[in-house]
Amino acid sequence: xxxxxxxxxxEDLAVYFKTIDGDAKVLDGVDISIHKGxxxxxxxxxGCGKSVTGKTILGSLPIPPAKIVRGRCxxxxxxxxxxxxxxxxxxxxxxxxxxxxxxxxxxxxVFTIGEQMLALIRWHGKKRAGLRAFLGxxxxxxxxxGKAIELLNKVKIPSPEMILNRYPVELSGGMRQRVLIAMSxxxxxxxxxxxxxxxxxxxxxxxxxxxxxxxxxxxxxxSVLYITHNLGVARKLSDRxxxxxxxxxxxxxxxxxLLDSPLHPYTQGLIKSIPKLTGEEFRGIDGRxxxxxxxxxxxxxxxxxxxAIEKCxxxxxxxxxxxxSHSVACHIYSYKEVTSVIDERSDITG
Amino acid sequence: xSLYFTLRRxxxxxxxxxxxxILIFFLARILPGDPARLTLGPEATKEQVxxxxxxxxxxxxxYIQYYMFLKDLMRGKLGVSLIxxxxxxxxxxxxxxATLELVCFAMTLAIIIGIPLGxxxxxxxxxxxxxxxxxxxxxxxxxxxxxxxxxxxxxxAYVLSLFPLTGRISGMxxxxxxGLYILDSILTGNGRAFVDSLSHIILPATTLSxxxxxxxxxxxxxxxxxxxxxxxxxxxxxxxxxxNLNIYKFMLKNAFMSTLTIIGLLxxxxxxxxxxxxxxxxxPGIARYGVNSVLRKxxxxxxxxxxxxxxxxxxxxxxxxxxxxxLDPRIxxxx
Numbered sequence: 001x002x003x004x005x006x007x008x009x010x011e012d013l014a015v016y017f018k019t020i021d022g023d024a025k026v027l028d029g030v031d032i033s034i035h036k037g038x039x040x041x042x043x044x045x046x047g048c049g050k051s052v053t054g055k056t057i058l059g060s061l062p063i064p065p066a067k068i069v070r071g072r073c074x075x076x077x078x079x080x081x082x083x084x085x086x087x088x089x090x091x092x093x094x095x096x097x098x099x100x101x102x103x104x105x106x107x108x109x110v111f112t113i114g115e116q117m118l119a120l121i122r123w124h125g126k127k128r129a130g131l132r133a134f135l136g137x138x139x140x141x142x143x144x145x146g147k148a149i150e151l152l153n154k155v156k157i158p159s160p161e162m163i164l165n166r167y168p169v170e171l172s173g174g175m176r177q178r179v180l181i182a183m184s185x186x187x188x189x190x191x192x193x194x195x196x197x198x199x200x201x202x203x204x205x206x207x208x209x210x211x212x213x214x215x216x217x218x219x220x221x222x223s224v225l226y227i228t229h230n231l232g233v234a235r236k237l238s239d240r241x242x243x244x245x246x247x248x249x250x251x252x253x254x255x256x257x258l259l260d261s262p263l264h265p266y267t268q269g270l271i272k273s274i275p276k277l278t279g280e281e282f283r284g285i286d287g288r289x290x291x292x293x294x295x296x297x298x299x300x301x302x303x304x305x306x307x308a309i310e311k312c313x314x315x316x317x318x319x320x321x322x323x324x325s326h327s328v329a330c331h332i333y334s335y336k337e338v339t340s341v342i343d344e345r346s347d348i349t350g
Numbered sequence: 351x352s353l354y355f356t357l358r359r360x361x362x363x364x365x366x367x368x369x370x371x372i373l374i375f376f377l378a379r380i381l382p383g384d385p386a387r388l389t390l391g392p393e394a395t396k397e398q399v400x401x402x403x404x405x406x407x408x409x410x411x412x413y414i415q416y417y418m419f420l421k422d423l424m425r426g427k428l429g430v431s432l433i434x435x436x437x438x439x440x441x442x443x444x445x446x447x448a449t450l451e452l453v454c455f456a457m458t459l460a461i462i463i464g465i466p467l468g469x470x471x472x473x474x475x476x477x478x479x480x481x482x483x484x485x486x487x488x489x490x491x492x493x494x495x496x497x498x499x500x501x502x503x504x505x506x507a508y509v510l511s512l513f514p515l516t517g518r519i520s521g522m523x524x525x526x527x528x529g530l531y532i533l534d535s536i537l538t539g540n541g542r543a544f545v546d547s548l549s550h551i552i553l554p555a556t557t558l559s560x561x562x563x564x565x566x567x568x569x570x571x572x573x574x575x576x577x578x579x580x581x582x583x584x585x586x587x588x589x590x591x592x593x594n595l596n597i598y599k600f601m602l603k604n605a606f607m608s609t610l611t612i613i614g615l616l617x618x619x620x621x622x623x624x625x626x627x628x629x630x631x632x633x634p635g636i637a638r639y640g641v642n643s644v645l646r647k648x649x650x651x652x653x654x655x656x657x658x659x660x661x662x663x664x665x666x667x668x669x670x671x672x673x674x675x676x677l678d679p680r681i682x683x684x685x
Contacts, residue, residue: 124591167679170679
């Protein structure tokens, strides 16, 4: 574990959603930290609260119905959640950027790519735009035009000049995602939050986008929170993985360590459920993600866990460090010495 | 492509107008009562009535009458009005600018007040301004036009004496260019006529615009609330787009799109409802002329007014269609 202050540190974050039947306790004490230059993947099933975590950091949660019950979110030492709206917006727009999940709905359909990019380049981070922003079109003599071309070249879009005059409807999904990645680089961010940016794309295009993100991360020295349900993508991109289950972080470790020797029964199940081409028997995890309004007592995973002990339904396990940078929240490890943990591990992988 | 579209739409418009003309022509003939008798009065002899019927062509079979009507129409004639004894097309030409001015002014009011009100209402959902605009919209839609007109006259013209009670202008009208007094006085630089005609139009236009204003406000509000949840709104907000630019340019263009259709339809609504307003404010427009002709069975005038209103309605919707294509690339680019 590094000793320097992480660029992003989330502590004990709890976010509830108001519903007619009661509060849905979606995030229930989440801790995540990201160091400078580190690519962190947040992995979990659909509906486990990954995107809510991202949205909370970006300040784009719909409040209400959402409410932040407790927790802090330090970015470069400042708690984003305790700042007022304008201050938070300023910090986010100048430091944190976002690549959305669905490129088909994330570009404004009635403006050209140029109009959208140039407005963002020209007025980025300003409190109010001048009258000029509303009138007329942009021309090629503008500085922002050059900057837009430069950004589109960075994301390897062929003939960027032509793309700037196109409407989103004229571009393919992969092209739109490239444009969105280019737009996310406008403010020279230090942290990038990507919310399943390849989920809506064809598998063949996914690969290109993942490689592009990887390349940009290295070029721009970005720290990344990469939200995905796909462990394969996480393995390719990330330095470290957080595994989330029903609004709790259940395990975190260096990517290779987590994949080679997972400790939490949920992580083990998740890895086993990746379909393999070698003809091994395909296994999933029984059951579904639990109800958030009346979540299971104790460990939220215990009703689905085949190794649950009595304590699991009574007390919520804390995230304990087992080894350097490998932590797990599970009662079966809290009794045992580290050595026996390693025995346990050889059990599983053997 | 665009030229082809325009030509196709224009040919549609001609067909629709032809349909309207057939419908109104036969309806006007079927209406009970003899126009010749009504014109000449109970004192006239049978021969006199018969003569007038012959003169008007009313003794011929109805399809021949329609054929003759079409032939006249091609030459820009709509037949003689039985009330004014002039060609109906002349009467209409004289009165139409008054109605056009009233409707356009009212629509402008409705749009420039309705849109910001709807936007602010959406941004401050369930806050004071939202409640205010919703109550205002509800009142606007449900208030009877003629009653509102009389109330405005009572308060602003009679008690406060801020605006004139009736009419279109008190002094000399500006030199005739378009027939729209406000536009003409601007074009000729006639300040006195400008103030004069502006002070006359405010009360009737307000009366006419209140309901469309309310509908535009509500639509914009609903569409903007939807826009606030769109992915592209969230993405550009996180990206640091200034709020005013994001709202009044990038979101509003989307929100305005579906409101545009309603604005086209509201134009037609206004032409119909102008009658009440024109009557209350003695506004010399075609709506009042049309109603008088119906009551007096002045069939040529009835047909003329109906065709003109129909033409106006079709033209506005044609313009709306063109605007749609201009505003929305998804429609423009579809082959």
